[in-house]
Amino acid sequence: MQSTARSFKDNVDTALADPNLQDSLSKLKVGFSERRRQAAERLPEFEALRDRARDIKNHALANLDFYLEEFERKVTALGGHVHWAPTADDARRIIADLCRSIGARTVAKSKSMVAEEIGLNEHLEALGIAPIETDLGEYIIQLRHEPPSHIIAPAVHLTKDQVADTFLEHHSKLGFTRRLTERNDLVAEARAVLRQKFLDADVGLTGANFLVAETGSSMLVTNEGNADLSNTLPRMHIVLASIEKVIPTLEDAAVLLRVLARSATGQESSAYTTLNTGPKRPGDLDGPEQYHVVILDNGRSSVLGTEMQDMLRCIRCGACMNHCPVYGAIGGHAYGWVYPGPIGAVLTPQLLGVEEAANLPNASTFCGRCESVCPVRIPLPGLMRHWREREFERHLTPKAIRQGLALWGFMARRPRLYRRMTALANRLLALLGRAEGRYRTLPLAGGWTRFRDFPAPPAGGTFHAQWRRRKP
């Protein structure tokens, strides 16, 4: 997927001016956070489970090579295949080769952020293989040629009227010629259209929420059942997963599942959690003949052992964006790439480079709400700050800010000078703002006064000046 992270500020303007998006976001802000809160309250052990979930992921990361090899051993023993892809390019090539090996014409895809990350659809299309997104939200945005705006609710930025128009445009040639107005009718129509595509598909491609080393199983969590159809009906099942998805055992999976759905949607459990282990067995009446797992690195291994390693714990629940006031104001597309919100502000600079994504870790107030809900306790503001430090070191911070900061830093390290300057500023601001008590415009503070008044200090001097007068 082509990044527009560099145009973050333009993307923001577009997002803020989009009434449909703003409408969707106002619903999201209240809905997801309230449902998560209720789900967490219903489970008294939730906080202890979060601690354990963090520890499990840390343990898996510290022994990542071992668990990946163990996973591979189990998959292979059961007749499956593991493919190692150091880069996005390698993963695309491996998947295309697998598809071509059985003469595949269509691929039923279940929502995979890693597939978005490697730009898989564009690649397959160029080779004449049709990828069909089967998650309802992904299907809708695929028809509209849009990227996802949320990692678990890809079409959250659209209204049902927009969906109705899209369906009418694309489904009328299939005989669905009535413009629908009800959500349940839209869901039913998509089900009917996609059902046939599932039955016709040659390859089912899914992501994985977890890879279980103990059993060689890929684990997938969905609500619609589309991933299950993708891994059951076609002849070949390909799992595309990044290296940090591996966890040791089924017991560890139980802990992670208990925090995943509750953090993501506030559900007690998602509708479908499926473990796939190898291909169809002798005597089975259904299931794929071939089972392949493509394990992608794409720069992740270089994060291990660094202060940024915590980002690899992420289980892609989306809670950080659901609770982020910045995401809530601008939505997912503004972030410009696959992963939006706080986790995107941390991952995108890693995966695309800090030059490309320089704005993302800066566009945060560090309010800390993301960290407070993260099921694996990723210190997201801290990681964003690390990126800001890398940017500052590399002189990527905007010049005006660097200069202002340098001047302020110079004074802040000289308390007496600082005191004189603040006394002067205080007197000036108090004097000129005396009549109204505030400023409607102020030189050098246009970013502030464009949208709000600037309070003037009352007359009488700074606190320190007054304190000196009070205590002789």
Place this chain on the structure above:
Amino acid sequence: MALFVTCLVDLFRPSVGFAAVKLLEEAGCTVEVPPLQVCCGQPAYNSGDRATTRAIAAQVVEAFDGYDAVVAPSGSCAGMLTHHYPSLFEDDPAMQARAKNLADRSHELTSFLVDVLGMTKVAARYDGVATYHDSCSGLRELGVKQQPRRLLASVEGLELREMTSPEVCCGFGGTFCVKYPEISNAMVGEKSADIAAAGADTLLAGDLGCLMNMAGKLQREGRAVRVRHVAEVLAGLGDEAPIGEPGGSRR
């Protein structure tokens, strides 16, 4: 004990500092204001300038050396001292020990009054209906939530009415509000609507940055809400001119 005035209070709202002093003295503390204090360093810290942050932090550690407690009328500045200073000196054990020592002695004002001094009520009067905004650092780094509400409940004539989302950020974020003014504006616009919907005539919070941001927005939108720091109301200085309204200090 020492008062950490914070740079915004020093420059824009000295009455908050005097309110803090009054509350602390009435609770029996001897308050000093170390003259070499400046800023906690957040502008540099949040802009990725670690070297400047360390220099400023070292200066703050020095300025507050020897006091048994350091209290700031700001969750954000207190959080900087307690949660972030020690991590700045991971390569300097001696300095890190001093930073940890300062962290252990540092407190946000309302949390110090309630959690440390055991204060349960204040002797103050304020006629109005107030709503309270939970500033992010105070709430999520320091657990400041019930302390200000508990004390406000004892203020005569004051009714506290919660807004829908008191825990959602107001969009200030230090330099964020000038680096990304459009996003900041969307956030504070929503906050302003939430405040207005609560039907309160007064907005209170424990951090001056957030208060100036919200006051500026409320005033630009022409909403008749008086904005004050919680310490002013608790100390009985509620007849100061509200933030951003004309009328000098009584001192």
Place this chain on the structure above:
Amino acid sequence: MSEAGSQADRAAILGSIRRALRRGPLSGAARQAVDARLADPPRGPAVGRAALAEPEKVALFCQWAEFNNATVARVAAADVPGEIVGYLARNNLPAAAAMAPSPALEALDWASQRMLTLRHGRGEGADQVSITGAFAGIAETGTLVMASGPEHPVTLNLLPDTHIVVLREGDIVGGYEEVWQRLRARYGKDAMPRTVNTITGPSRTGDIEQTIELGAHGPRRMHIVVVGG
């Protein structure tokens, strides 16, 4: 792709991980520790509601299944066919179903329900109703566990509009960990059936305007017949 190329890719990723972690392949005590952890997996924090005693456990399963939009009937074994036919009639569904070819299901008294037409085998795209058993039920969340195999095709869990599940009370366990134990006991440690579906209520989506609609791709109705005794 060449075999040599893929071996090189494998070595590249594992080598990169080890360089980042500043060590070679695990050996000695570190290796023993992870081997031991795999051999005897530690459990996470105990969850109170996953540890209820017998009658409460079944009740909790039913409660959460209903919370998750399934319907539940509790009957004796002899009454299962009658309950299923009654359910189909109450919901204006055809008296026909695709049924999993499992001896336990076949053993029920279907002859008593002469109006019901059963087809035995895997699920097909046009099936309206399926009837399957379940490997287990999880009380903690009202979740069904389906283990694939000749007696339980996966397609029956997914393709029909209505999925009717016959679950023995004795197969209801407290939490996920007990399911893993049962799977190990049945299939062997480190072995699994091709597919284990854990299913909590009917298929659903919130992808249009964040409003839940049932029956996205899988069944829109799930009826669980809990068999006592």
